[in-house]
Amino acid sequence: MSRPPDHFRPPLDLRLTQENLEDLYDNAPCGYCSCLPDGTLVKINRTLLEWLGYELTTLVARKCFQELLTVGGRLHYETHFVPLLLLRNQAREISYLLRRANGTRLPVLLNATLVRDTNGQPLVVRITLFDITERRKYEDELLRARGQAERQGEDLARANDQLTRQNEELTRINADLDNFVYTASHDLRQPINNMAGIFAELKRTTPFPDPEADGMVRMFEDSLSQIMATITGLTEVVQLQRQAVPTEQEEEVVALLPVVEEVVSALRPQLEELKGAFLLDLGAVPTLPISRLSLHSLLYNLLSNSLKYAQAGRPPQVRISAHLENGAPVLTVHDNGRGMDLERHGRELFQLFRRFHPEVPGTGLGLYLVNRLVCQAGGHVEVASTVGEGTSFRICLPR
Template sequence: MLHSAQQDIISYTIRQLPNPTLFLNKNLEVVYASDSLIEAFDLKKRKVVGQSILDLAPNAPKQWLEVLGNCLNGVQGQKGIDRFIGSNREVFWFEYINNPWYDADENIIGILIQVTDITERVNIELEHEKTQLLLKSKSEIARIGSWEYDAINDKLHWSEMTRLIHEVPEDFEPDIAKAVEFYKEGYSRNTISLAVHKAIENGKPWIEKLQLITAKGNEVWVLAAGKPLYKNGQYIGLLGTFQDITQHSLSEQKTKESERLLRTVVDSLPLNVYIKDLESRKILVNRSEMEYLGAKNAEEVLGKTDEEFMSDTSARMSREEDLRILTHGKKFLNQETIAVSKDGTHTHFLTSKIPLRDAEDEIYGLLGISLDITELKQKEQELRELIDVTSQQNRQLLNFAHIVSHNLRSHASNFSMLLDLMDHETDPQELSRIESLLNDASENLMETLENLNEVVTINSGQPADSVKTVKLSQALSRVRSSLEGLIKDSGAQIIDAIDPGMTVQGVPAYIESILTNLLSNAIKYKHPDRQPVIRVIGSRENGKTVLSVADNGQGINLERYGEKLFGMYKTFHQHPDARGIGLYITKNQVEAMNAQIMACSEVGEGTTFKIYFSA
């Protein structure tokens, strides 16, 4: 046994060894271990000396354990390669050299294991194998072969894939002449012959898409490429590649046929179809879009924006639509738009715009589809005008019926009251006055009938001076005469605050009917505690003539009944003669004259109606 000092020296020396080294006793326990080994196998945190190698490497392969056993029996130099995964999951490769450990008397006392890190070498070999496998796979997948011509020995070599493409047997010996004869007679054979000649004579490389006939008679498309080889400035041969592109060519041909078919279909659509890039430049247009833009061919449109064909406003709106789609990816579907061309022509479109995305889901443009609906919009407008005319006529007929009913009832009531007064009156002078009032009422009735006849003319589609200049003060005077009996019976006071010269453009029958309704309502719904006072005022507001009828009657709760105020058969007071039709008629008559009516009221104080006539 060596004494302790010698053992320390040996242990220290072994620890300094640059290569990972391990000494095991016969029990496969570690006696010495170099620091480089402990570091290589990430054993810094573990006790190594005195530990069994089986504990330190529990996953060691059985084959290595057999090698260790052989070492104890004197077998030297046995090697092995193993993979080790570090704590950071990094992979290392090591080569082991296993030898017996002898003492000074040549007795085997254990095992000496020397380890070499061969990670870099293994990775290079693996990468080389991977590259070769990848190249072979690519060659098989892409059907790319190679060839080399040795001009000095006049030998042509084809790779395995080149032979497969030519469909020749394994014992086929190619040469330049035979290789050229495989190309289809005509363009392909002439092209390859000229390319080879230029390469040899002028050093010019080539790459051509050609057809050839294989040894089995099959016609294929190939991409043939080649270039001359030189050594010390002297031509020594040719080198090239050879790719079977038959499927690609067929697919390309089918794609072109599909594109032609699609183009025919798109050009035949009664729609404007276009594609824009991120700058809103058109990169594809169909025939309808070209015709709309006044272009003879696509070249006049492609690469241009809407600014070159539309008004500034239309172009700006179109660009804003494009940006929303290109920026946010939102679709713009079935929206009615109006495009104004440079010459001022307005075209109505039903437009859809859809973002176009690439394989990475990035937007690279948009597809636009527009249907010209200008004619449809014109028909729609004509139909709307027809409906408006029909509605107007229906409304006028309804108004006429209500005027007949309402106004004649007012005259009848007036006659009834005057006759009732006559029955109870004994004073000759008063009877004479009542007879005069009856005559006036009769004349007013006749005038009302004449006005109604004029309304009939209007509703029959024969305007015939239906809209006239009406003096409001005179119209009020006639209405007051027709309502004289009602006014007298109720004790109402009518205050005429209209300038005698104030006029409006309107239908006389409508204006008198409106005044009749408003005055009779003011009397009918008078306040029970006071005599009715009605002010009829003419004024000017914001360029319009305003006719106001203000009373001191019961008033209307507009918060409750405001929305129903001008509705048909809507009543707001308990009165036996309430029909709920007067204000409905009034509103329709006002609107028929392109005027407006508004009301303000306070319960218990009274109501004011204002009619705004256009200048």
Template sequence: MAVMQSLQIDGKFRSLVENTPDTIVIADEFNKIIFSNNKIFSTFGYQPEEVLQQPLNILLPPTYRDIYEVEFSRFIKNYKTGGFNPITEVPGYCKDGTIIPAEISLSVWHENGHTFSSVIIRDISERKKWEHSLESEREFLKGVLDSAEEVIIGCDEKGFINFHNQAARLKHLIPPNQNGLYHYQDRWIEGFHYYHPDGITPMKLEELPLYRALQGEIVKNQEVFFRTEEESYVLVANGRQIVCQEGLKGAVVVIHDITTLRENTGSILQKNQQLLQAYNDLKEAERKLIEANNLLESRVKSRTEELTAKNQKLNYYNKALQKANIDLDNFIHIASHDLKVPIVNMEALLKILNKVVPGENEDALSLIDKLEISMQRMKKSIQAISEVAKVQKQIEYRFETIDLPELLVEITESMAEQIKTENVLLEYDFSEVPAIHFSYINLKSILYNLITNAIKYKAPDRNPQIKIVTHRQLDGVALQVQDNGLGIDLEKNGAKLFTMFSRLHDHVEGSGIGLYIIKRIIENAGGTIEVSSQLGLGSTFTVYFKNQSIQ
């Protein structure tokens, strides 16, 4: 208490401790704080009165308090027997729980039979940041120099080699001694195998590029030959002193390996001779090429005349084929148009006959029924011929972006009664490709024909199941229609599957042109159609839309 009274009264002491940049704390013999200057607030966040009578180790992290309690007691004991006053780096513990790096200095004195200790605490956070920043810059610079292809070697003002980069180590330009260190000034010649450009005469110490740079010379493009037991290099060195405000700091040399360049230079004459020989060979080849070219021109002229004659003949046949196609189109038009009139007349006559023939004349009525069946088949055949004619002419339709789910709804609504009657289970997945850029009427015809075929040729022992999916391809879209119907014997009937008027099953009515029309529509648009099938299990038709704009 007497010490505290003297501190409170001594204005000079208080002025001194309050103006110091460090935190000053005084503790009694029980390690209780009895005084602190105001610096404790900016350093630890405590007001001076808050720490009075608190244990001294309140300024240390909890995990360190027991350890430093023992160390502090040991320090006081050692001090009594002629101890010491070291500066120690410890972690400081702030009021808000923040841990800061700090340095502490302890001292002990005795007064009126009591022991007191003073602690000077310095916050070294800024210094640590500066040291970390300096170390980061040093590592960054080292990384930059190590990444350089050129060899970089430096020494201090006394000639001790204190830096070399990765390239120097890889080329063994810095010889290690037994301790793994590197030679310095008085042993440079012993460890370094430098020679004059002749590769024979050893270089003296005063001729070495680094030594010359250390002596104040500006070394420019000094050529040096370096040899070890395993390898040798031709080097070019540049160097100079390193001088700052404090004076000479050392020297540095940058060495470039020109071994490959020299080897290339040494072979230039040989390569020139080879190039000259190659030039002469080329001139001879050019002469022979001219002769061959003249012979080729003669043959080409003859061949051209031959091809011209064949081309004229081909043009003649092509015109004849075009005329035949026109005649065929005219014939189909006449067959599909002019035959409609007599068929209509025959239908009218059959209706009259139905009315005038007595009901009891069963033979006549049976004959009329057969004539009506034949008439309907003829009408279907004429309609089929008309459809084929449209496809044969390759009618151009406007392409547009078609929403596949909407198109499928339109198709299924038009055949809703048939789907209901046959108990058809229709599934589709257009998630991968929901839209196709194509002719609307043609795409509708393709889907309609494939769906109706799947229903027509259903298996007799199960309900029809149809699944329609789309897949992306590298150059377009694949549209698959899969069914569980009768299936097709492809080995037997695959070749005639897509031919005109081909029918594989006689128990179902049809014209036999549906698949033919589909194939022509797809091929006219640059696509293809394939089928895979197993007899009795079902079929899968895959349409490939090539070179289409996929949405």
């Protein structure tokens, strides 16, 4: 900014250059005092007197400076401050608490200079004091916040330890349950097979004259089939649980089209019976980062479900497609079947033994297996469905 012309400048008030030094000392924005080498106060300004609530005659030549300090401050003054002052002739930015006349305390920051006589002997100590009440409040608040953060960190560490222990316990329980389910399904398989064989022989050798017998026989056979399917599914679940999640180094990349063609071929009899069609659009993503066994299993479950839950009176049309989204592969299986009410059943979709069309035979294991297989590969499953129109499963895998 340019300097204004002289005729625009106000005249200088010479009184401003004639300040009273005594007034400057008494009314300075900081505390001043002077004391003898033994601490006896010989001079003190009005600012400090007002801070402390004392009269001048109460302090000068009657008290030592160290008497204004707390017990701890007095000990520090005598053992640290005085030796430092004698050694260096000055001490800077030392924090003390002064005791006011009413018993309260005033936090201050002290600077001091030792003046010596012509013989080098200590003559007087000049002390400057700054009120740091607000600064002390801020520091105390920081200390409280730090303490709170440390306590929260300790609480978090304890919570993490507890979660670790709980996870270890859950892992052990899951392993025990896996062993139990595997043993139970293995031990039940042979008795069920024996029952099926005995019943088949009974049908072959024994007539059933009762007209309702045929229906009961079919019900018994369906129950046996259902039990065997459940046992097989439980065994498959346990085997899946025991599979190790592959590391990046062990990650398998499998060609998509051959696996899809294999699954389609296995399901062709059901497809032809329903006069349906599988439509493939896989050129955009020739390979997927998942094991061949997992891909085969999840495709078989999804495609067989598309046929199993076809809409009555409408030939199933199942589209299997793959594309990239932000560089990550997405495999989609879309059908025109019965669909599901996701608002009602969405949260239970991938749980064990959950079935939403009880009139259709099934075990309720297929979607659970699909979800677990995809999660093991590091991906996730997205589902969209409309009752009476069809369902889309999006298998989103990592890059």
